[in-house]
Amino acid sequence: MSEELVLKTVDLTKHYGGVHALQGANFELNKGEHVAIMGDNGAGKSTFVRQITGVEQRTRGTVIFDGQEVDFKGPIEARESGIEAVFQTLALADHLDVPDNLFLGREKTKWDWLGPFRLLDYKAMRKDTMAALEKTGVKIPNIHNTIEKMSGGQRQCVAIARTASFHSKLTIMDEPTAALGVQETEQVENIIRQLKEQGEPLILVSHNMRQVFDLVDRIVVFRRGRIVANLLKSETDGQDVVAYITGAKTGAEYEGAA
């Protein structure tokens, strides 16, 4: 395979009993590329993401990540090898504040010889949090408020800022703005643009056509558990994509698939 590939799946398939949620998905993602996954409800988008991130075990197929064939037993393994995912259910600790959550599990510390009782470097974490929020354009009124006191949008921003500051090899966002207001959506989109500038690859699952055309390079359409189109943004438009999503049209190379 080429040096440029970050992620490649071959014949990725997932059956839930008799339900064929995902069938023979061949997907490729290049370095620095932002790809959107679109499709109707139940088209297999989230199933696809769950197989890559190790949340579920695939029925069949191969996943090649970062040049190696991988078989993640769980999301932690995926995360450890560099796949960072933001799910709709947020992985934040409600009783902790923003810096605590941003640095959870990778705290900045002093006096490391104390082992598990090493001291937290609150000052440095606060500084880095402010920098990270400023860089991503996320506005949180008071970073020392606990997460439980924040709105859904603020929580989402914290979760995404956290993901963005990890410098992972691949970021996956599953409908990151589905529940957000206009301003908050804009902040999330700014974070995504920033990932693009930093050359970090992204898979974005979204229903929002405007957003997809704003942010990504390529659009992959799922229908009934199969990939039915692989479109460069420059060579397509909204109507075209809708045609693929609804099944009015099927990509030439996928003819007979669905």
Place this chain on the structure above:
Amino acid sequence: MSDTSQGTGGLTFDKSKRSWPSEMNVLLALVIIIVIFEFLGQVLPYMNDQSFLFDTRDRFDSIFNEARVKIIILQVAIIGIIALGVSQVIITAGIDLSSGPLVAATAMIAMSFGQTELVNGYANPKALFGTWAMDLPVVIPIVIGLSFGALIGAINGTFIAHFKIPPFIATLGMFLICRGIALWWSAGNPISFPTPQYKAIGSGMMPVVWFLSLAVIFHLIMRYTVYGKHTYAIGSNEEAARMSGINVKRHKIMVYMIAAMLAAFAGVVLSAKASTAQAGMGEFYELFAIAMAVIGGISLTGGRGSIIGTVLGAMVLGVIRSGFTYIKLDGSYQLIAMGGIIIAAVILDQYRQRNKA
């Protein structure tokens, strides 16, 4: 996008809504309870205008009735040491019921290595082992006691973290096991006559010194170290903690080990204070320790509370106990009142959480 740095999505930060630390509620409750007892002391006909906490005699050197204040703290100090550990367990959304019997078992085991050979020139009548175990340096019984605690805690933690047994059940089992060990160790006989150094661990105000210094140490640990942060994170959202790369299993085992070691140390202090170890010691200690934590604002659902709160919770229990004695009410009323206060504390906690959500 607007360029104010004070808002997002139309929200602004209102400084007046900064959270009122829950420890303040406990402090307030403590003050109110003291005021009630002072008031009762003035009103009840048989009290002869005594004061509860203040020194009413015409002296210049003291405002407080020091004897009573000392007794209040001394009475809660040993259970307070247990409560410091139980608080950490509850912060992880767990519970530890085994601490009371662990106090007894540790007291028996530690004391049997802390006995003195000769009592008034005669051989120690309560000697458990031969002369080899007599008059050992005091570190030996302490180390043995703490190691036993660490072992029990490690077993608790392993069952809870690896075998996914609910903490309530795992530690309930350990509750019975430890009481059994305490009875088995010397076939039910008391173990007495410790060495002077062993006795010194629990003499006078030493239990208070231990309690308060351990409270300071664990306050700092919970507040300023990675251990503390991860403890809160696990109680707040275990899944998020795991996803963040925290080794949740290992951390839980560590928390249960620390809690059990604190209970074991309480056992050493208790046996030193009483100069004897008996298998029935520490009855209900686990429940009072949990009560201190809960009254002090530690949420049973995890993630919330602090060591300062637990210390204040311990003071509340101490003041109530002492206050009932002061107004000459029977011990049975104490239990009823404490039970009511524990329930009230939990109701308040749930009310607070609902309002925050």
